[in-house]
Amino acid sequence: MATGDDRALLRIGELARRLGVSQDVLRAWERRYGLLEPVRSSGGFRLYTAADEQRVRRMQSHLAGGLAAAEAARAALAEEGDRTVVTPPEPAPAERPRETESDPAQALLPATDRGLARLAADLRRALDAFDEPAAEAVLDRLFADFSVETALREVLLPYLHELGARWAVNEIGVATEHFASNVLRARLAGLARGWGQGRGPCAVLACPPGEQHDLPLIAFGIVLHRNGWRIVYLGADTPLADLGRTVEEKRPEIVVLAAVDVDRFRHSIPDLAALTRRTSLRLAGAGATAAVADAVGAKVLAEDPVTEAQRLSPST
Numbered sequence: 001m002a003t004g005d006d007r008a009l010l011r012i013g014e015l016a017r018r019l020g021v022s023q024d025v026l027r028a029w030e031r032r033y034g035l036l037e038p039v040r041s042s043g044g045f046r047l048y049t050a051a052d053e054q055r056v057r058r059m060q061s062h063l064a065g066g067l068a069a070a071e072a073a074r075a076a077l078a079e080e081g082d083r084t085v086v087t088p089p090e091p092a093p094a095e096r097p098r099e100t101e102s103d104p105a106q107a108l109l110p111a112t113d114r115g116l117a118r119l120a121a122d123l124r125r126a127l128d129a130f131d132e133p134a135a136e137a138v139l140d141r142l143f144a145d146f147s148v149e150t151a152l153r154e155v156l157l158p159y160l161h162e163l164g165a166r167w168a169v170n171e172i173g174v175a176t177e178h179f180a181s182n183v184l185r186a187r188l189a190g191l192a193r194g195w196g197q198g199r200g201p202c203a204v205l206a207c208p209p210g211e212q213h214d215l216p217l218i219a220f221g222i223v224l225h226r227n228g229w230r231i232v233y234l235g236a237d238t239p240l241a242d243l244g245r246t247v248e249e250k251r252p253e254i255v256v257l258a259a260v261d262v263d264r265f266r267h268s269i270p271d272l273a274a275l276t277r278r279t280s281l282r283l284a285g286a287g288a289t290a291a292v293a294d295a296v297g298a299k300v301l302a303e304d305p306v307t308e309a310q311r312l313s314p315s316t
């Protein structure tokens with residue numbers, strides 16, 4: 001494949017950012033399934049076309065629908081043969097770049113980082129005002145313009161984190177925090193629908209006894225499923241004996257436990273150590289210290305939920 005117009009082409013970093021997929025995953029999909037057909041720049045860099053981007057979006061949608069990675073790739077490629085066109089997300093009107101005939105890939109550009117910041121500010125305003133319809137409208141826009149991964153990593157999770165700081169200095173009250181958490185929880189629950197489907201490896205997700213903060217764990221599960229995993233979600237405040245029984249039954253590839261408070265892990269060290277003898281245990285959240293992970297023989301997922309879920313992709 002050759003083209004004389006490098007401006008219409010994307011470097012791998014930009015493609016990864018747009019799609020919310022790591023560069024490693026893109027390279028793996030190219031190598032294993034021939035999903036991408038980069039051309040080379042004069043300097044030897046891989047450059048990707050709008051068709052590459054659309055193929056990856058179709059692959060993501062098939063993964064989200066429960067297909068295994070190889071099947072999802074086959075389906076994404078076959079649809080191109082049938083000339084099935086997947087419409088890329090529509091940028092917000094204010095951010096929509098001008099289309100030019102000589103540079104068609106420009107028409108596919110998503111809203112810019114400025115657009116993300118504006119959506120984040122709109123969301124905060126709507127939630128601060130207890131305005132659920134306005135908040136839903138901003139969320140609709142956000143998920144239309146950006147990948148789920150970008151929306152979660154750049155807007156929803158930072159919003160939640162910041163909520164705590166604003167709460168700590170009395171800028172907002174508990175009512176705002178509860179209202180906002182519940183609006184976002186409902187949206188995440190919608191994105192999580194069907195995450196138990198598919199034939200990929202199984203991940204069991206839970207919070208240890210006493211821990212209520214499960215929103216980041218849900219975000220993590222959503223991205224994990226989009227990368228081919230099957231999710232068994234036990235959620236907040238899970239008794240470890242029940243978790244152990246689920247592990248026996250489902251034989252998951254990994255178990256991820258998340259907690260804000262390290263004591264939730266510290267109080268259960270013997271049970272957690274017993275769990276690591278039966279499965280691969282990962283600890284996450286602010287309570288997942290290296291010391292407690294060492295004590296139970298688990299690994300720590302130290303980055304944000306989206307980044308960690310992408311790293312655990314079975315396709316890499």
Ligand code: B12
Nearest residue numbers: 160161164211212213214215216220284285286304305308
């Ligand atoms: C929403 C919220 C709640 C909701 C939770 C709703 C839900 N279902 O999740 C409710 C109302 C239940 C709640 C209750 C409480 N909360 Co609260 N809550 C929050 C808030 C505002 C957002 C939490 C969140 O989702 N953050 C988003 C995540 C992504 O950000 P993060 O926590 O900084 O996480 C980083 C990493 O740890 C990592 N990460 C986090 N989780 C995971 C999971 C995975 C899998 C991975 C890979 C990574 C990862 O990603 C982030 C970026 O790197 C935080 C503020 C904050 N700073 O987070 C307070 C906060 C966590 N809560 C706090 C407190 C004190 C409480 C209560 C004790 C309040 C009370 N007096 O009742 C109770 C405790 C409940 C319990 N027993 O667990 C404190 C915790 C202080 C501490 N260090 O212990 C915080 C920090 C607020 C504050 N500034 O004081 N809370």
